[in-house]
Amino acid sequence: xxxxxxxxxxxxLDQKLSTLREQRDKLNTEVKEWADKxxxxxxxxxNLRAEILELKDKRNELNEKVNELKQLREQARSExxxxxxxxxxxxxxxTALYKKKPSRSHQVLKREFEGLEWKIQTTSxxxxxxxxxxxxxxxxxxxxNVHRKIEQLDDKMLELKTEIKALETRRKLCHEKLKEPxxxxxxxxxxxxxxxxxxxxxKMEADDLHKNFLDARERARLAQTKFREILxxxxxxxxxxxxxxxxxxxxxxxxxxxxxxxxxxxxxxxGEKLTWEEFQILAEKGMAAQD
Numbered sequence: 001x002x003x004x005x006x007x008x009x010x011x012x013l014d015q016k017l018s019t020l021r022e023q024r025d026k027l028n029t030e031v032k033e034w035a036d037k038x039x040x041x042x043x044x045x046x047n048l049r050a051e052i053l054e055l056k057d058k059r060n061e062l063n064e065k066v067n068e069l070k071q072l073r074e075q076a077r078s079e080x081x082x083x084x085x086x087x088x089x090x091x092x093x094x095t096a097l098y099k100k101k102p103s104r105s106h107q108v109l110k111r112e113f114e115g116l117e118w119k120i121q122t123t124s125x126x127x128x129x130x131x132x133x134x135x136x137x138x139x140x141x142x143x144x145n146v147h148r149k150i151e152q153l154d155d156k157m158l159e160l161k162t163e164i165k166a167l168e169t170r171r172k173l174c175h176e177k178l179k180e181p182x183x184x185x186x187x188x189x190x191x192x193x194x195x196x197x198x199x200x201x202x203k204m205e206a207d208d209l210h211k212n213f214l215d216a217r218e219r220a221r222l223a224q225t226k227f228r229e230i231l232x233x234x235x236x237x238x239x240x241x242x243x244x245x246x247x248x249x250x251x252x253x254x255x256x257x258x259x260x261x262x263x264x265x266x267x268x269x270x271g272e273k274l275t276w277e278e279f280q281i282l283a284e285k286g287m288a289a290q291d
Contacts, residue, residue, distance in 0.1 A: 006237050013234045020227045027220035034213035041206035048199040055192040062185035069178035076171035083160045083167070090153050090160070097150050106147035113140040257281060 102109060116137050120130060264278035274282070 006241050010234055010237050010241075013230050013237070017227065017230050017234065020223055020230060024220060024223040024227055027216055027223055031213060031216045031220055034209055034216055038206050038209035038213055041202050041209060045199050045202045045206060048195050048202065052192055052195045052199065055188050055195065059185050059188040059192060062181040062188065066178045066182045066185060069174045069181075073171050073174035073178070076167045076174065080164050080167045080171070083164050087157055087160050087164075090157050094150055094153050094157075097146055097153070100146050101150065102143040102146065104143075106144065106151070109140055109144050109147065113137060113144060116140070261285065 116133055119125075120133050120137070125133065260278055261281050264274055264282050267274055267278065268282070
């Protein structure tokens with residue numbers, strides 16, 4: 001390949017190199033843009049995840065409060081059911097006792113009982129009279145016990161019913177108290193689900209951007225590789241041209257020195273004065289120069 005052909009080839013490669021440089025720089029800019037967009041979405045996703053964790057903590061805290069209130073409400077319900085069962089049992093006992101209940105009232109029986117006891121204690125009685133009175137007292141005692149048992153059961157039933165009312169009030173209060181945190185928990189949960197869906201969407205979008213980033217980076221790498229190849233070709237061609245020019249210059253200089261040497265020798269023969277350059281050339285050859 002001649003010098004002109006190599007020079008033409010270098011110009012063509014320079015044009016390709018300029019085009020490739022422009023493509024490479026454009027691709028590098030594209031790579032940066034894709035990376036910036038991807039990183040921006042990844043940061044948004046990261047922020048959403050932090051918000052999701054915060055919402056989850058708030059929701060769990062509210063759920064814990066709701067569960068505590070539900071447990072208290074269920075405990076009240078359980079105690080109410082237990083008291084109702086006990087009331088039913090007492091009611092059965094009272095029903096059974098009413099069948100044995102004396103026709104006379106508790107007050108009447110008590111007055112009679114106390115009167116007989118007083119009489120036994122203060123009156124001189126025969127054995128038979130005392131025996132009859134004691135038997136009457138014992139019968140009254142049995143009848144009074146029925147009245148006392150019914151009264152005790154009535155008191156117990158009233159106590160249980162009062163307790164049921166208090167438990168029902170507590171149950172309703174717990175139910176009312178848990179409504180607000182339960183509603184807030186649900187709202188936060190729905191908000192959290194919305195953030196999760198948004199984070200998933202951003203993650204998918206960021207993944208697509210990352211694929212575009214990798215594709216652009218690969219194209220930029222290939223362009224850079226091609227750029228280096230062409231640059232190497234240009235450098236090689238330029239080195240060849242420089243070597244050829246040096247070789248040509250050296251050949252020209254050699255021919256010129258040879259011509260100067262010839263001219264100097266002829267001057268010496270003619271006895272003419274030499275120039276300093278002619279003198280140096282002949283001196284290098286080991287010839288005696290004449291003035």
